[in-house]
Amino acid sequence: MNLFGRKKEEEKIKKEGMANTLGIDLGTLNTVVAKPSGDKFDLYKIPSVVAVKKEDPSYVLAVGNDAKSMLGRTPEDIIAVRPLRKGVIESVAQAEALIIYAMNKGTGESMDHVDRIVIGIPGDASEVEKNAVEEIGRKAGASYVLVISEGLAAAIGAGLPIAEASGTMVIDVGAGSSDIVVISLGGITDIETVRLGGDNIDDNIVDIVKKMYNVEIGIHEAEKAKIEVGMVNSDASPEIEKTTVIGKDMETNKPKEIEIDSKLVAEAAEPVVVKLIEALAVILKRMSPELISGVYRGTMVVGGTSQFRGLKERIYSELEIPAEISDDPMTVVAKGAAIVAAEPRALEPEVRLKAMK
Numbered sequence: 001m002n003l004f005g006r007k008k009e010e011e012k013i014k015k016e017g018m019a020n021t022l023g024i025d026l027g028t029l030n031t032v033v034a035k036p037s038g039d040k041f042d043l044y045k046i047p048s049v050v051a052v053k054k055e056d057p058s059y060v061l062a063v064g065n066d067a068k069s070m071l072g073r074t075p076e077d078i079i080a081v082r083p084l085r086k087g088v089i090e091s092v093a094q095a096e097a098l099i100i101y102a103m104n105k106g107t108g109e110s111m112d113h114v115d116r117i118v119i120g121i122p123g124d125a126s127e128v129e130k131n132a133v134e135e136i137g138r139k140a141g142a143s144y145v146l147v148i149s150e151g152l153a154a155a156i157g158a159g160l161p162i163a164e165a166s167g168t169m170v171i172d173v174g175a176g177s178s179d180i181v182v183i184s185l186g187g188i189t190d191i192e193t194v195r196l197g198g199d200n201i202d203d204n205i206v207d208i209v210k211k212m213y214n215v216e217i218g219i220h221e222a223e224k225a226k227i228e229v230g231m232v233n234s235d236a237s238p239e240i241e242k243t244t245v246i247g248k249d250m251e252t253n254k255p256k257e258i259e260i261d262s263k264l265v266a267e268a269a270e271p272v273v274v275k276l277i278e279a280l281a282v283i284l285k286r287m288s289p290e291l292i293s294g295v296y297r298g299t300m301v302v303g304g305t306s307q308f309r310g311l312k313e314r315i316y317s318e319l320e321i322p323a324e325i326s327d328d329p330m331t332v333v334a335k336g337a338a339i340v341a342a343e344p345r346a347l348e349p350e351v352r353l354k355a356m357k
């Protein structure tokens with residue numbers, strides 16, 4: 001019954017050579033493309049940013065790094081925007097440009113035809129959102145498009161035992177959304193999505209600094225500091241680290257250096273962590289005793305925000321789940337999507353049903 005986990009089948013595909021397939025993780029901050037290449041993957045990371053005309057935001061001028069480098073250096077009528085917010089597509093035209101760009105990256109300059117493409121999106125995406133992404137993939141030139149939950153893709157990419165009846169759990173803490181997915185027998189059995197992630201932590205850092213020092217810092221400075229010294233409140237009490245950022249003194253309008261330490265970042269992260277723990281508690285409440293043992297043995301945290309020190313300890317102290325932090329948190333969804341794309345039967349109706357809750 002399990003269609004994802006058949007090792008032999010995968011090996012057969014590898015030997016016989018496969019169709020042109022790609023996996024794409026359509027993220028709020030980063031879009032990652034994985035192209036199977038022998039036993040490995042060619043990976044491309046694209047900032048989920050497009051440059052558009054201010055007057056007509058569906059008119060896309062540049063995508064990814066090109067769009068990013070246009071930031072601040074462009075005429076006033078060009079702006080750089082993100083096609084996704086909180087994991088949801090805000091502009092179809094912009095998302096289409098991003099997906100086409102991602103597909104071209106994946107197939108190389110040759111612009112080969114793409115047979116099958118699997119795209120990971122948040123697990124609680126509505127039918128409308130899901131259909132929109134499928135439609136975009138087809139318009140972008142793929143013959144077949146499958147949309148799957150990021151959590152399921154992450155589990156497959158991480159090699160978790162998704163086919164087993166005992167279950168496994170993936171917690172994907174990204175930039176705009178956090179997905180918790182419980183998987184057993186190759187399909188999703190439960191899911192909770194919190195539309196919060198690293199973006200909110202950056203916003204909170206900006207707010208806290210403003211309140212404490214009357215200094216306004218940019219969102220990128222906040223993110224940089226977060227990554228440098230970030231931690232989550234936990235029993236582990238990681239070492240407190242410090243860094244500095246430059247902001248604008250609101251009173252004098254002059255630049256001012258501000259020190260940000262791990263405790264400030266932990267305070268900024270706390271509302272997001274609390275919501276994540278609450279969502280996990282909801283999942284545990286609904287979970288059958290059959291599944292809880294698998295989840296106890298196999299829970300993995302992925303996504304960029306999983307890299308916070310102390311997160312694993314916090315999850316354990318609150319819920320007694322010994323979660324493992326992925327050593328490949330940013331590309332595991334794209335890899336999982338690529339594995340599914342390389343499986344020819346991945347497009348059968350039965351799998352389609354299992355791919356989203």
Ligand SMILES: Nc1ncnc2c1ncn2[C@@H]1O[C@H](COP(=O)(O)OP(=O)(O)OP(=O)(O)O)[C@@H](O)[C@H]1O
Pocket residue numbers: 026027028029030031086087173174175176177178197198199223226227230302303304305306307308329330
């Ligand atoms: N070392 C780190 N510590 C804490 N946060 C980090 C670290 N590295 C990256 N991040 C954060 O991870 C987030 C990006 O993660 P990821 O690429 O998984 O998100 P995404 O897939 O684009 O978003 P989503 O899944 O919500 O659509 C950003 O908020 C970034 O600041």
Ligand SMILES: [Mg+2]
Pocket residue numbers: 025026027028150172174175303333
């Ligand atoms: Mg993601």
